[in-house]
Amino acid sequence: MLESLYLNLAQHDALSDAEKALLAEAMTFERHFATGQDIVASGTRPTYSTLILDGLAARYKVLENGGRQFTSLQVPGDFVDLHAFLLKTMDHGIVAMSPCHVMFADHSRLRAITEEAPHLTRLLWLDTLVDGAIHREWIVAMGRRSKTAHLAHLVCELFVRLQVVQRTNGMSFHLPLSQAELADVLGLSVVHMNRVIGALRKVGVVNWANHTVTILDWHRLQEIAEFDPTYLSLTREPR
Amino acid sequence: MLESLYLNLAQHDALSDAEKALLAEAMTFERHFATGQDIVASGTRPTYSTLILDGLAARYKVLENGGRQFTSLQVPGDFVDLHAFLLKTMDHGIVAMSPCHVMFADHSRLRAITEEAPHLTRLLWLDTLVDGAIHREWIVAMGRRSKTAHLAHLVCELFVRLQVVQRTNGMSFHLPLSQAELADVLGLSVVHMNRVIGALRKVGVVNWANHTVTILDWHRLQEIAEFDPTYLSLTREPR
DNA sequence: AGCGCCATCTAACAAATGTTAATGCCCGCC
DNA sequence: GGCGGGCATTAACATTTGTTAGATGGCGCT
Numbered sequence: 001m002l003e004s005l006y007l008n009l010a011q012h013d014a015l016s017d018a019e020k021a022l023l024a025e026a027m028t029f030e031r032h033f034a035t036g037q038d039i040v041a042s043g044t045r046p047t048y049s050t051l052i053l054d055g056l057a058a059r060y061k062v063l064e065n066g067g068r069q070f071t072s073l074q075v076p077g078d079f080v081d082l083h084a085f086l087l088k089t090m091d092h093g094i095v096a097m098s099p100c101h102v103m104f105a106d107h108s109r110l111r112a113i114t115e116e117a118p119h120l121t122r123l124l125w126l127d128t129l130v131d132g133a134i135h136r137e138w139i140v141a142m143g144r145r146s147k148t149a150h151l152a153h154l155v156c157e158l159f160v161r162l163q164v165v166q167r168t169n170g171m172s173f174h175l176p177l178s179q180a181e182l183a184d185v186l187g188l189s190v191v192h193m194n195r196v197i198g199a200l201r202k203v204g205v206v207n208w209a210n211h212t213v214t215i216l217d218w219h220r221l222q223e224i225a226e227f228d229p230t231y232l233s234l235t236r237e238p239r
Numbered sequence: 240m241l242e243s244l245y246l247n248l249a250q251h252d253a254l255s256d257a258e259k260a261l262l263a264e265a266m267t268f269e270r271h272f273a274t275g276q277d278i279v280a281s282g283t284r285p286t287y288s289t290l291i292l293d294g295l296a297a298r299y300k301v302l303e304n305g306g307r308q309f310t311s312l313q314v315p316g317d318f319v320d321l322h323a324f325l326l327k328t329m330d331h332g333i334v335a336m337s338p339c340h341v342m343f344a345d346h347s348r349l350r351a352i353t354e355e356a357p358h359l360t361r362l363l364w365l366d367t368l369v370d371g372a373i374h375r376e377w378i379v380a381m382g383r384r385s386k387t388a389h390l391a392h393l394v395c396e397l398f399v400r401l402q403v404v405q406r407t408n409g410m411s412f413h414l415p416l417s418q419a420e421l422a423d424v425l426g427l428s429v430v431h432m433n434r435v436i437g438a439l440r441k442v443g444v445v446n447w448a449n450h451t452v453t454i455l456d457w458h459r460l461q462e463i464a465e466f467d468p469t470y471l472s473l474t475r476e477p478r
Numbered sequence: 479a480g481c482g483c484c485a486t487c488t489a490a491c492a493a494a495t496g497t498t499a500a501t502g503c504c505c506g507c508c
Numbered sequence: 509g510g511c512g513g514g515c516a517t518t519a520a521c522a523t524t525t526g527t528t529a530g531a532t533g534g535c536g537c538t
Contacts, residue, residue, distance in 0.1 A: 059375065064465055067383040071375040083372070086365040086478050091372060091470040114361055118354045125364045126325040132367065133322070133330060135374035136298065136310040142381040143426025144306040147494085178515065187382025189496050194517060226303055231330040239325050386525085417485065428526050433487060 001103070002027070004077030004165045005051055009123050011164050012130075013239040019120045026109035027051070033096040035176075040081050042093040048104040049082045055100030056176055060184070061092045070185045072134065073097070073158065077165040082128055085110050098176040122239050133231040142187055145226070147196045148203075150186055152225035155206060155213060160229055172214040200224075240342070241266070243316030243404045244290055248362050250403050251369075252478040258359045265348035266290070272335040274415075279320050281332040287343040288321045294339030295415055299423070300331045309424045311373065312336070312397065316404040321367055324349050337415040361478050372470040381426055384465070386435045387442075389425055391464035394445060394452060399468055411453040439463075 002024060009015050028048065033039050039050055039057055057074040071092060074080045080094045085107050114121045134157070141150040162173045177185070183193035200206055205221040207214040215221055241263060248254050267287065272278050278289055278296055296313040310331065313319045319333045324346050353360045373396070380389040401412045416424070422432035439445055444460040446453040454460055 061375070061379045061383075063379070063383055069379045069383040071378045083368045086361055087368050087372065087472055088474075088476065088478075089469060089472075091467075092375060115357045118360075121357075121360065122325055122353055125360075125367070128364070128368060128371065129322045129326050132371040132374060133326065135371055135378060136300070136331065139310045139374060139377055139381065140300045140302075140308040142378065143308040143423075144300075144302055179517095180515080184382075190516090191497075191518085192495055195495090198517085228330075230328060233326055233328075235327075237327065239327070418487095419485080429486095430488085430527075431525055434525090437487085 001030075001053065002051075004053060005079075006077075007165050008077030009127065011236065012126055012233050013123060013236055015123065019117065019123075022113055022117055022120055023105075026105040026113065027103050028106050028109075030101065030103040033100040033102065035096055035098055037096050038093055039096055039100065039102060040084070040090055040094040042090055044090050045088055046081060046084050046090065046107075048106050049085050049110065050080045050094070051103045051105060052076050052078050052080060053101040053103055055102075056097040057094055057100055057102075058097050058185075059092050059094050068184045069187060070181075071138075072131065073185065075158070075161050075165060076167060079105075079124075079127060082110075082124065083131070097181065119239075126233070126239055130231075130233050133233070137231050147186065147188065147192070148199045149225055151182075151196050151200055152205070152221050153227055154185065155200075155215065156222055156225050156227035156229075157232075159213075159215060160232060160234070164234070171216075171218065172212055174211060175213050176211050240269075240292065241290075243292060244318075245316075246404050247316030248366065250475065251365055251472050252362060252475055254362070258356065258362075261352055261356055261359055262344075265344040265352065266342045267345050267348075269340065269342040272339040272341065274335055274337055276335050277332055278335055278339065278341060279323070279329055279333040281329055283329050284327055285320060285323050285329065285346075287345050288324050288349065289319045289333070290342045290344060291315050291317050291319060292340040292342055294341075295336040296333055296339055296341075297336050297424075298331050298333050307423045308426060309420075310377075311370065312424065314397070314400050314404060315406060318344075318363075318366060321349075321363065322370070336420065358478075365472070365478055369470075369472050372472070376470050386425065386427065386431070387438045388464050390421075390435050390439055391444070391460050392466055393424065394439075394454065395461055395464050395466035395468075396471075398452075398454060399471060399473070403473070410455075410457065411451055413450060414452050415450050 005023065006015055006020055040046055052074050054076050057080050058070045059072045060068055060070045062068050084090055141153050145153060159168060159173055162168050167173060179193050179197065180190045183190045186193065197208060201208055205217045207216055244262065245254055245259055279285055291313050293315050296319050297309045298311045299307055299309045301307050323329055380392050384392060398407060398412055401407045406412060418432050418436065419429045422429045425432065436447060440447055444456045446455055
């Protein structure tokens, strides 16, 4: 059941059986969320952290004028609110972008891990650090990449992250986001989002239909995006 | 000497004398950097993490077309590359935006802290989590706030962060950034950056001259920015 | 004092992006 | 099979943002 989490963490460093067991013990119960449901509400103080077993979720903030901005997309194997373990108060919401199967890890058990399992603690810490690295890459994309490059970068990132947890199908992956939702990822209007997707299609590097993205020319897509996966820390080494 | 760091960490939870001592022991040597110098270069694998004692630093990435984007601003008391302790490879550079006095913490000593001092480990982890929270707020600002609101938000954030480490002077603080540098923070052209600063000035909420920002109307500034400091985790509670 | 450099600021125009509105299509529901 | 709603797409137009170029002014250096 926790296979995605193991794959995710083991991506960065070896994960012992004892550590896997500790993680399994930290999990209390599981739950399903329907598309559009809030998995964690903004302003709350959760006492557990949520692991995505299956589905796509997203962190978001809403402004007074009704504008919404997603600050991350979370794939299977991701802890969506591990940061709340120490941050305590959620300053943003987390919503299911597709039917989501999740599992909850009690903060008391996570705390016990920090007291007794230093290496596993570092791996969990690292997980949140990769989160931060992704945030930084998004900031760069929003500030200094062309919109087409931004979208291309997102496709590259999602493909690699989904590949790690075995959710890709050849050069395709399922992306259950409407163009309006995608617009709230890139910070664009829906109309312009449509233009940008069209532009990327026209270049011929991706096929995008029925919520399925197929990468036709990985090399050129990467080039357009200036995608360098270093920030995802995909090398396995002692941490 | 480490007063800023103590203030920074103690902002979130009590810091014991023993923990302060552990931090002090982790520090190996100090150094000064001139404005514009790289404190940490992109692509390197540092064996120590850098603490800002005094000055302003920034994380940045450079794109092929020469565009630069800052992904964070770092004030005294901030570890600029604590994440490199586990991320290992720097995927971005860190540059001194003003003369900087810094101190280095050996990764081996940080590792020892994770093995022996769980509470202090959580505080350091938390420090990187706040980093992430700031990143998310920047993403929201870049994607969905007006440029004026974005700038106002940045001013609010910097003011609060500088206040914590006692670098404000009444309602003023020193901000040693040229408009071109600020443009690389917000992701704008220099010309438009100038327009946006002008707009904020015209509203009358700030005075901005000689690299000194004075907040004339904190309440209204906060309103324009929709600034809610929750994400900075300024409440002191057990972590 | 004179020079040159750099940062700020402005103007005029070009390009990117947002807004409003309309069309067509698919798909679930009655 | 018809109906209605959501989504993708496009058009026309408004607004924001970028580009290029130049003017101004402070400030260190000689």
